[in-house]
Amino acid sequence: MTRNMSYLTDFEEIDKGYVAFGGNPKGGKITGRGTIKTSNLDFENVYFVRELKFNLFSVSQMCDKKNSVLFNDTECIVLSLNFKLTDKSHVLLKVPRKNNMYSVDLKNIVPKGGLTCLFAKATSDESKLWHRRLGHINFKTMNKLVKGNLVRGLPSKLFENNQTCVACQKGKQHRASCKSKTVSSISQPLHMLHMDLFGPTFVKSLMKKMYCLVVTDDYSRFSWVFFLATKDETSGILKSFxxxxxxxxxxxxxxxxxxxxxxxxxxxxxQFCKRKGIKREFSAARTPQQNGVAERKNRTLIEAARTMLADSKLPTTF
Structure with missing residues (x-):
C-alpha cells in the first residue's frame, strides 16, 4: 500500500472498502490500484490509500512470488528466486505461515541452539514455585522441559535459580562415615556373639522347620545354625546353647x-542374661550396624543355612 499516486503505473480506480490501521477500524479507504516498477523487482496490485503516512510492504505477497525476504537490524532484503540456504545450522527457528500471517506459538515450537530470547524470564517466586512442583528438579532440566513442550501446563518461560533451595541443600548432605577399626577389641572366643533369626521360609524342612537361628562368634567367626519350628523356641535354644x-x-x-x-x-x-551377667547390645531399628558386622553376619547366615540344607549328612532330627 502507498499514499503516493506518482509511484503507481497502470493505475485504476477501485472501491475495495477500508483498511484498518492505528487502532481505527476505518483508518483508510482503498480507492485505487497499480504497479510499482523498479530496476530488479516489480510490485503488483499495490493499493492506493490516501490516509497512509507510510508505505506498507507485504512480506507474504512477496513470498508468493517465490522470493525470500531477509530482515536484520538495519534493513530488509528481498532475495532472488535462485537463493538457497548454504548451512541449515544457521536456522534457529521455523514458523509456519497461516492466513498470510507468520504466527509464533511458543507452546508448540522447538527452538534450536541457544535461542532463548523468545522466552520471557520467570519471576523469582514463579521459578521457586515450579521448582517445588516438579519435585525440586534442577533448573537446567526444567528449561529443557519448557523448550521441548514436555509438560502440559508448564509456562513457556526461562526459569533461573536466583535463590538457594534449603530442601535441596539438606537432601544433598552426606553423613560422615565411621572410621574402620584397625585393631579388634575382641581378644578371646565367646567375648561377643552375633545372632539373628530369619523366617518363616516358603519351604519347610523334613521335620517341618520354618525358622533358622544363626549365632556367630566375633573372635573366631565360627557359626552355629539352629532350625526352629516356631519363634518361641528361640529363648530355650539360646539358654541351652x-x-x-x-x-x-x-x-x-x-x-x-x-x-x-x-x-x-x-x-x-x-532374666537369663541378668543372672549370667551378659550384656546385650541392640541395633537401631531398620538401621544396619555401622562397623559392618551386620553385613558380615547376614552373609554368614545365608551361607551357613545354604550349606546345611545342601548337606546330605544332616541328622534325622532336622
Whole structure:
C-alpha cells in the first residue's frame, strides 16, 4: 500500500472498502490500484490509500512470488528466486505461515541452539514455585522441559535459580562415615556373639522347620545354625546353647549383639542374661550396624543355612 499516486503505473480506480490501521477500524479507504516498477523487482496490485503516512510492504505477497525476504537490524532484503540456504545450522527457528500471517506459538515450537530470547524470564517466586512442583528438579532440566513442550501446563518461560533451595541443600548432605577399626577389641572366643533369626521360609524342612537361628562368634567367626519350628523356641535354644558352649571351652559369653526382635527381647531372656551377667547390645531399628558386622553376619547366615540344607549328612532330627 502507498499514499503516493506518482509511484503507481497502470493505475485504476477501485472501491475495495477500508483498511484498518492505528487502532481505527476505518483508518483508510482503498480507492485505487497499480504497479510499482523498479530496476530488479516489480510490485503488483499495490493499493492506493490516501490516509497512509507510510508505505506498507507485504512480506507474504512477496513470498508468493517465490522470493525470500531477509530482515536484520538495519534493513530488509528481498532475495532472488535462485537463493538457497548454504548451512541449515544457521536456522534457529521455523514458523509456519497461516492466513498470510507468520504466527509464533511458543507452546508448540522447538527452538534450536541457544535461542532463548523468545522466552520471557520467570519471576523469582514463579521459578521457586515450579521448582517445588516438579519435585525440586534442577533448573537446567526444567528449561529443557519448557523448550521441548514436555509438560502440559508448564509456562513457556526461562526459569533461573536466583535463590538457594534449603530442601535441596539438606537432601544433598552426606553423613560422615565411621572410621574402620584397625585393631579388634575382641581378644578371646565367646567375648561377643552375633545372632539373628530369619523366617518363616516358603519351604519347610523334613521335620517341618520354618525358622533358622544363626549365632556367630566375633573372635573366631565360627557359626552355629539352629532350625526352629516356631519363634518361641528361640529363648530355650539360646539358654541351652550358651550354657553348653561355655562349659565346653571354659569361656564365658560377655556380650550378645542382636536386633530388637521379641525372640531376643523378652522376659525369659532378660532374666537369663541378668543372672549370667551378659550384656546385650541392640541395633537401631531398620538401621544396619555401622562397623559392618551386620553385613558380615547376614552373609554368614545365608551361607551357613545354604550349606546345611545342601548337606546330605544332616541328622534325622532336622
Amino acid at each position: 550358651i550354657t553348653r558352649v561355655e562349659n565346653l571351652i571354659d569361656q564365658r559369653v560377655k556380650i550378645i549383639r542382636c536386633d530388637n526382635g521379641t525372640e531376643f527381647k523378652n522376659k525369659e531372656m532378660n
